[in-house]
Amino acid sequence: MKHTLVARVLDEPGVLNRVASLFRRRAFNIDSLTVGHSEASGVSRMTIVVDTRRTPAALVAENLRKLVPVLDVEDVTHRPTVSRDLALVRVRCAPGERSQMADLVAIFRGKIVDVAPESVIVEVTGDEGKVDGLVDLLRERGILEMVRTGKVALVRGSKADVKTRAADMDQPTSGNGAQPTV
């Protein structure tokens, strides 16, 4: 099973290293990890696709939350999301095949963004399934080089309903939430 976690993290040196180190030492499997700017300055947003056959997503999320620069983590797997993956593919394409290639790419709402004598670069954006579909077809024609960004995701609807862990808690009891006496 694959889960998509969205983590907002402080944009500071070493934060990607901390996350990567956590996944390595806990033997969590990452399918993809993207990181980039978010709406807030000083805050980056990571979209992490994890393979949860060995470790439940909730445990991965709790481990992420323990990292000091991690602000919050949400598992968006079962929420309505818009998710996108971008691929750039250099594919073999003789001059006579270009229009056929353009037709094929258009079906996937992709674009030819560079042309060389015997190849083109195709750009396609979409959910991972769609990108996979085009890549499979291009593979038959001979992929020379490819780069994919990995998945990025936003939850649909208004931002206000993004749940935090604190807001998920019911009424507090007395005498808890206290600092340990250390």
Next chain:
Amino acid sequence: MNLTGAQILWECLVREGVDTVFGYPGGAILPAYDALLQYPIRHVLVRHEQGAAHMADGYARASGRVGVAVATSGPGATNLTTGIATAMMDSIPTVFITGQVPSKVLGTDAFQETDVTGITLPITKHNVLVTEAKDVAHSVREAFAIARHGRPGPVLVDICKDAQQAQTEFVWPETIELPGDKQVPMVRWEDLAKAAELIAQAQRPLILAGQGVMRSGASAVLQAYAEKTDTPVALTLLGLGGFPASHPLCLGMMGMHGEAYVNTAIQEADLLLAFGMRFDDRVTGKLATYAQHSKKIHVEIDPSEIGKNVPVDVGIVGDLRGVIEALLPHVPSKRHEAWRIRILGGQNETRTRDIVHQPDNGHLYAAHVMHDLWTATEGGAVVVTDVGQHQMWEAQYYRHEKPRTLITSGGLGTMGFALPAAIGAKMARPDAEVWVIAGDGGFQMTQCELATLQQEKLDIKIAVVNNGYLGMVRQWQEFFYDKRYASTPMLSPDFVKLAEAYGIAGHRVTTRAEIASTVQAVRASGEPALIDFRVEKEEAVYPMVPAGADLHAMIRRPATEEGVTA
């Protein structure tokens, strides 16, 4: 007020309540050492930085305060790492300050440069590299906050030499906010209600208490809970002392070297209440057959521990004391007579096998050393153990009544821990009677700290349990490697003469009859002393659950004729 980064460092430590630091100077930390002379902080000069780390750790374990160690860049910092990892595995609040090469030459392989934040990333709760004086105050303040917060742990602050030297305005951050949602979450009513329901239904409940009892100061409320619900208490190694050993409901230690009846009780219980423990592999044995018949309630401050090794029916994230206090009014007063009698049967059976109850046959057994040391010190000492057979015998035969009276490396199992950790413990609690118990192997790993002990004029007593082997490894070779003793027989120095070379009184004990009198003599001396106990060479710790085996598949001490009659 303009101060140097070095001065700001000590200003912050004074404000954090630090009275003692353990360290070793060097080029990249020299500005900090120079400034230290102006501040009311005692510096303990160690003989090896690993010692400094264990001392800070022992200081924290004995007192509950944050322990601090200081080292220079490069080899100074790398020598700390074993101690940092030890503190990490056992969740000990510690702060490590290291000097770093000047920021301008970072990344150039400068003299004594090492990527210390890189090296310590997986063995610290958090770490930070400080390149400018203006960041010192905030970084140090944050380090202490993180070290103490939630599940405690080690934090390292690596400060470039030029950041120590530069001047900047010192502003003490009165409050500090950790990024994101780092608060210990509120306990949910529904979880408490579900826990109370399971507790009300249970016929064979058992408490598994860990170090969280100490960390959250939950001893009293744990006892109140156990008595109200008539629930026996089994302890992890680090939980020993969290519940009085003399209490009728106290079963003692669980796990690989726990008594057979304790592990049997775990396997037979219908409800386990895991209080501030983390189901380490040394306490569970094989997970697939662990406590199959029980519901499980896990109270733990670190949410990532709940469900990590053992699935639970109710997981409550919170400070243990607060959770038990909240739970206590909602659980019924109950008696579990039949369950306790069932456990007692196992206790009686174990007693007949217990080496302590065997008559003196002229051999000196380590178990006797522990038992007689316990009686001679009236159970009142702070015992700091190393790692190996003696550590398990101590856990079995020195009966701890109070929290923070056993200091030992559990998770990492760090040999060489005892002597330096005891120095830290004694400095934190100068009025306590502090005993080191170490094997001949582990003691030699950090014995250089005898000089530190003398330099600081500390009255610490040392028991070296000397069997001429790396005993625990030898035991594994005996059981699992066909007695092929590869590299476990060990030559040691004459520990009596070694102690004397450091100006410490040395004694040797070779028979059981001498234990109590020698212990009493060194207790009365008011001086540090070392006793070399020449114990039986090829003795094994029983019972033993082989690594990865079912918890109930214990190797038992063979019941001897003397044992049965004793």
